[in-house]
Amino acid sequence: MKVVILCDFDGTISVTDMGYLLLNRFSRGDWEAIDQAFCAGKIGSREAYSRIAGIVRGKEEDILRFIQDHSEIDPHFVSFYRHCKARGIDVKIVSDGLDFYIRTLLALHNLSEIPYYANDALCLGDEGLHISFPFFNEECGLCGTCKKRLVQIHREQYETVLFAGNGLSDRCGAREADFVFAKDSLYAHCVAQDIPCRFFESFGEVLQDLEKKVRGVIFDLDGTLIEANEAIYLGMKDAFEHFGREIFPTEDLPKHLGVDLQGTLRPFFSPEEIREAIPIMRKKYEEVYREKTHFLEGARETLEALHHRGILMGVASNKLGRFSRGALDHLEVAEYFKSITGAGDVPRNKPYPDMIRAVLREMDLAAEEVVFVGDTLADIETGKNAGVDVYALTTGVHSRADLAVGKPKQILRSLKELLQAVMPLLPPHHPVS
Template sequence: MKRLILCDFDGTISVRDMGYVLVNRFTSGNWEGIDQDFRDGKIGSREAYSRIAKILKGDQPTILRFIQEHSSIDPSFPVFYRYCREKGIDIKIVSDGLDFYIKKILEMHHLSEIPFYANCTQFREDEGIDVSFPHSEEECGLCGTCKKKLVQIHQKRYDSIFFVGNGLSDRCAAQEADFVFAKDSLYPYCIKKDITCHFFKDFQEILNDLKKQIHGIIFDLDGTLIESYEAIYLGLKECFQYLGKEIFPFQDLKTYLRADLEATLSQFFLPEEVLKGIPVMRKKYEKVYLNKTHFLDGAEEVLNTLHSDGVILGIASNKFGHFSRGVLTHLGVSDYFKSVIGAGDVARNKPFPDMIHAALKEMELPPEEAIFVGDTLTDIETGKQARVDAYGLPTGFHSKKELSQGKPKRLLKNLQELVRVAKNPLS
C-alpha cells in the first residue's frame, strides 16, 4: 500500500508560525488589521499576503539571519521523518506560508530533501517582496496554497493520505484526507464536522500512532458498556431518605453524578454524613442493580466480536469491584474479560492510574498495546495518567463537545467503531 503524509508547516513542523514572526518584525504598517480581517473571514490568506507584501521591508540576508536565530522545529520531527522513510511512507509539506523561510529552516535541520508546496516569494532590490500563488485554486481564491486541491491531486497516486495540521488553512484538506492528525484550532473543527482524527501534541505521538497495534482494550463500565442510572438513583434515594434530605429529580441525575460515590454525596452532605450514607446506598444498590442494568445499544455485539477476534478485554470502573463483576456475570459476558478492576480493588480510584495499571498487569500487556475507552472526562484523564491512549465515547456522561475538551486520542462516533479500530487504529 502506497501511503503519503501531507503535513502543514507553521505551528506543526515549525514550533512557531514563522509567517507571524516575520511580519511582526519586518512590517512597517498595520499588519494586525490585515490579520484581523483574515481571522474574521473578511479576506483569505491570498489577499492577506498580497497586502502584507506591500508593507514588509527587509533585505534577504538580514531576514534569513533572523530566521536562523528565531526559528525552531518540533524536536521529534526528524525522528518521525526517518521512520517514515524507512517504512516507505512519503512525506510532503503543504504550507500556506512563504517558501523562502521553509526552505531555510529545512536546510538548517538537514531536511532539504522533503518536497514542499508553498507561496512563492521574490525579494526586490528596494527591500520589498513580491508574493505569487502557484498552488491556489482560482475558483475559490481564498487560500494562497489550496491544500484541498493538493490532497485531491495526490489521491490519484496514493492508496491512502494522512493529513497533519493545526489551523485555518488546514480545514479543507482535513475534509479530503483519509485520516487526520489534528491539534490547536483544527482539532475542535474536526470534532464539529465529524472528521475522524487523532489529537496530537508532537510528532512523537504521531510516530507512536503509526506503530500502534491494539492487542487489548480496557473499558469503563457505566455509560460505556452498560446503563444503570435507575439502580444508582434508587440507591441514592435510599441514602437521602436515611440522612433526612429530599433527593433531586431523576432527570437531574447526570448533573450531580461525579467520579465516585463519595464525591457525589459530598455535594449534599457533610463528611461525617457521607460516611454514614455510603453503606446505605450500597446496600440498596446491591438489591436492585442486576435487574436495573442493561447493555447499551450494540455493546453486547461489539464485545462478542472483539472477544472472537482475540482482543484481550478488561474493565476499569469506579463502581465497586464486586458489583462490576456481578453485573458482567449477570449479563453473561464475564468470561470475555481477563481483568475486571473496580473500587476497592486498588488503592485509588480514577482519575488516578491505579486501575489501569492493575488491569494491564492482569492482561499481561504493555501500555502501548492497549487503549482505554470511557464516556467521561475522568476516563480521559485516567488514560493519560496511565500513559494509555484514551478514547472518548459520547454515549453516557458527557457530550461529544464536552469530551473533546479533554483531548482524548480519539473521539469515537459509536461503540461499533471499535471493531474496525482494533484491527487498524488509523482507520
C-alpha cells in the same frame, strides 16, 4: 497500497509560525490589523498576503539569516520522516506559508528532498515582497495554497491520504483526508465538525500511532459499556428518604453523577451523612442492580468482536469491584475480561492510575500496547495518569466539546467505531515495528 502523509508547516513541522516571526521583525506597517481581518474571515490569506507584501522591508541576506537563527522544528519530525521513508510512505508539505523560509529550514535540517507546496515569494528589498500563488483555487478564494485541492490531487495518486495540521488553513484539507492528526485550533475544529482525528502535540506521537499495535483494551463501565441509572437512582432514593429529604426527578440523575459514589452524594449530604448514606444506598443497589443493568448500544457486539480478534480486555471502574464483576457476570460477558477492577480493589479510585496499572499487570501488557475507553473527563485524566492512550465516548453525559477539553487521543461517537479505531492506521503491507 500507496500512502502519503500531507503535513502543514507553520506550527506543525516548525515549532512556531515563521510567517508571524518574519512579520514581527521585518514589517513596516500594521500587519496585526491585516491578520485580524484574516482570522475573522473578512479576507482570505491570498488577500492578506497581497497587503502584507507591501509592508515587509529587508535585505534578502538579513531575512535568511533571521530564518536560520529561528530554525527550530518539531524535535521528532526528522525521525518521523526517516521512519516513513524507510517504509515507502511518502511525506509531503502543504503550506499556506512562503516557500523561501520552508526551503531554507528544510535545508538546515538536511530535509531538502521533501516535496513542498507553498506560496512563492521573492524578496525585493525596500520594495517589499512579490508573492504569487501557484496552488490557489479560484472556486474558493480563501487560501493562497488550497489544501483541499492538494488532498484531492493526491487522492488520484494514492490510496490512503493522511493529513497533519494545526490551524485555519488546514480545515478544508482535513475534511478531504482519510484521517487527520490535529493539534491546536484544528483539533477543536475537527471535533466540532465531527471530522475523524487524533490529537497530537509532536510528531513523536504521530510516529507512535503509526507503529502502535493494540493488544489490549481497558474499559470504564457505566456510561461506556453499561447503563445502571435506574439502580443508582433507587439506591439514592432510599438514602434521601432515610434523611427525610425529597430526591430530584429521575431524569435529572445523569447531571448529578460524580466521579465516584462520594462525589455523587457530596452536593446533597454532609461528610458525616455520606458515611451513613453509602451503606444504605449500596444495600438497595445490591438488591436491584442486576435486573436494572443493561448494555449500551453496540457494547455486546463490540466485546464479542474484540474477543474474537484475540484482543485482551479489562475493566477499570469506580463502581464497587464486586458490583462491577456481578453486572458483567449477569450480562454473561465476564469471561471476556482478563481483569475486572473496581472501587475497593486498589488503594485509590480514578482519576488516580492505580486501577489501570492493576489491570495492566493482570493483562501482562505494557501501557503502550493498550488503550483505555471511557466517557468522562475523569476517565481521560485517568488514562493520561497511567500513560495509556484514551479513546473517549460520547455515550455518557459529556458532549464532544466537553471531552475535547481533556484532549483524548480520539473521540468516538459509538462503541462500534472502536473496532476501527484499534486497527492499524496503515495497511498490512506497510508494516511498522
